[in-house]
Amino acid sequence: MRKRISLKDIANELQVSTAVVSYVLNNKYEGRISEEKAVRIKEMAKQLNYFPNYIAKSLRKYKTLTIGLIIADISNLFYSNIVRYIEDESKKHNYNVIFGSTDESTDKFKDLVQVMLSRQVDGIILAAPKGTADTLVYLRDHHIPFVLIDRYFPSVSDINTVGINNYQASYAVVEHLVANGYKKPAMVTLSADLFHMQERAMGFKNASMELLEIKSPEVIEIKEEVLSEEIESQMLSLLKDGIDLVYFSTNKIAMEGLAVLVKHNIKVPEEMGIICFDEADAYKIFNTSITFVKQPLQQIGSESVEMLISLINGNRFAKSIVLGTQIIAHNSSAPHKKSSK
Amino acid sequence: MRKRISLKDIANELQVSTAVVSYVLNNKYEGRISEEKAVRIKEMAKQLNYFPNYIAKSLRKYKTLTIGLIIADISNLFYSNIVRYIEDESKKHNYNVIFGSTDESTDKFKDLVQVMLSRQVDGIILAAPKGTADTLVYLRDHHIPFVLIDRYFPSVSDINTVGINNYQASYAVVEHLVANGYKKPAMVTLSADLFHMQERAMGFKNASMELLEIKSPEVIEIKEEVLSEEIESQMLSLLKDGIDLVYFSTNKIAMEGLAVLVKHNIKVPEEMGIICFDEADAYKIFNTSITFVKQPLQQIGSESVEMLISLINGNRFAKSIVLGTQIIAHNSSAPHKKSSK
DNA sequence: AGAAATTAGTTAATCGATTAACTGCAATAA
DNA sequence: TTATTGCAGTTAATCGATTAACTAATTTCT
Secondary structure: OOOOOOOHHHHHHHOOHHHHHHHHOOOOOOOOOOOOHHHHHHHHHHHHOOOOOHHHHHHHHHHEEEEEEEOOOOOOOOHHHHHHHHHEEHHHHHOOEEEOOOOHHHHHHHHHHHHHHOOOEEEEEHHHHHHHHHHHHHHHHHHOEEEEEOOOOOOOOOOOEEEEEEEHHHHHHHHHHHHHOOOOOOEEEOOOOOOOHHHHHHHHHHHHHHHHHOOOOEEEEHHHHHHHHHHHHHHHHHHHOOOOOOOOOOHHHHHHHHHHHOOOOOOOOOEEEEEOOOOOHHHHHHOOOEEEEEEOOHHHHHHHHHHHHHHOOOOOOOEEEEEEOEOOOOOOOOOOOOOOO | OOOOOOHHHHHHHHHHOHHHHHHHHOOOOOOOOHHHHHHHHHHHHHHOOOOHHHHHHHHHHOOOOEEEEEEOOOHHHHHHHHHHHHHHHHHOOOOEEEEEEEEEEEEHHHHHHHHHHHHHOOOEEEOOOOHHHHHHHHHHHHOOEEEEEOOOOOOOOOOOOEEOOOOOHHHHHHHHHHHHOOOOOEEEEEEOHHHHHHHHHHHHHHHHHHHHHHOOEEEEEEHHHHHHHHHHHHHHHHHHHHOOEEEEOOHHHHHHHHHHHHOOOOOOOOOOEEEEEEOOOOHHHHOOOOEEEEEEEHHHHHHHHHHHHHHHHOOOOEEEEOOOOOOOOOOHHOOOOOOOO
């Protein structure tokens, strides 16, 4: 089948040992091998179309130049974007990426970690699902380089993370909507098992209480599995209750929620203001331009790769990077009709 | 750092050779090793938390259980969906996926192929960009298992492909629009370097000529780099020219095109009917439900993996799988006002 | 009883590349 | 002249797992 050229082939061809060939092709031959021979070896390598066997290299060097990437779902817009940035940054450092999706399943996650380790990845970037603190502790205690992205596990100390300040992001959303005259906002979110989602909700709640003096801010939690069935009635009842702006906590929820507005021909922002978490190309086909919270996806990607590589290279200092978010204001949260200066 | 348990550790612990341990843990010990010893080895393996080193396994067995996946862009909806199906199917067969994006660049593609080969992937699933026929020939002639998806290279024979009939898909689009009373359709597509895109356009052209007796069917080609700038004027001039339906040839174009319709408040389908290629979750936030051509993404994913694995396992018969598409009819191409029975 | 077969293992080469430690030889220094 | 240094390589162990070929003891068959 596939008979690739090995160091030995080059060595045989030129009647030298494999050692010289290895030295030369790795440019570690100064003061060892004559320039003349080095040149001939390089030429022969090119002529035979030699490419090193990374598997053999890896076995010997204990480095695979491979990063494991574990996310919730590669087909999810948010992740596929981050993944692209991680891919690009990894390539810059000559690393490859092997990935897997958890679908937020603890079991799948643990399997994936084990698979990655069996394949001797040099490190792992992961968005861990709930209930996996023990795995993170295991990785940490075994000094396996990893970076937690997007998520937080406050119960696990001394780990490396890259993410955003979800509390603050939501707080800023409320500040924005208050500034634009909205008085009765609601948040629609997924049933919050994950800490960062809880933070996102807390930011909204606290800001609503503090800035709008709402005693019990409206936060609707919907289970992911029944999202598309339940969101319609929930949205309609929010409208009936006089909610003047809805804040969707993720892209996916936003799509479903906006679909309800379209279906019932609810005017945005006149009847209901809208703010979404995360950017989407698709927002532009909605009839009103959408205000959204923009996460620095590229930075999350590049910082996490850099951090991981620094860990791989022996850095032992736990570090958390918290990146800022931006509110990109558009018409869906434009100054409210009922507002008055 | 990371000191993983090896076969040797288990062997030392039990004062046996590594061979027995290997035999036992691979369940190849019937008639070789006593059941009693086998049990003790398995227990010890569990106790020491042994996991095999796949790098060593790979080097020895010439199999990495890894599939290389090369696509245009992982952050593109179409690919991220396919990738997810490929991931799932691969996992079923105990394969892992290592991937890379080409951005339709010939150089990046060739680099990626070389990287994959250096990493000794067992096979490659690829959506090759234009100008890479030579690489495909190289792979074919070196008997490196690979499956071409989505794209076609008619100049390269005897290769394995999984895709759809683009010509037919477009032809069916025209049949549909004719049945609904549209008379003057246009197609908006990307500048067509790629054969499958040319096919998509040809299907539209020929069907328009044959079914609508249009002498020179309107096919607007836009370069990807200037898509968002140019599409607006193009769409408006189509409207002015009395075009009654626009057929977008990809998801990305559709998003941009629909955005123009929203911006100018053009009524769909009254002023202009719409048909898109490919599904998108986001269509539901458009003010009219969208008619689209549905590709069998899951099948493309699973068939390509199965085909690749069959090649890896020694199958040498070139095979092309052409999957059917469906038109999912919605309001954006509903019977036209000017139409009459 | 002696040959053949079965059982229960061991030995050692191998996959491809790396690299510490060594060998000769020539040139330079003391 | 002898010792030291530099040059140009080679040798062989190693990474971890696999597996063909072997050994040695016991059992079965005729």
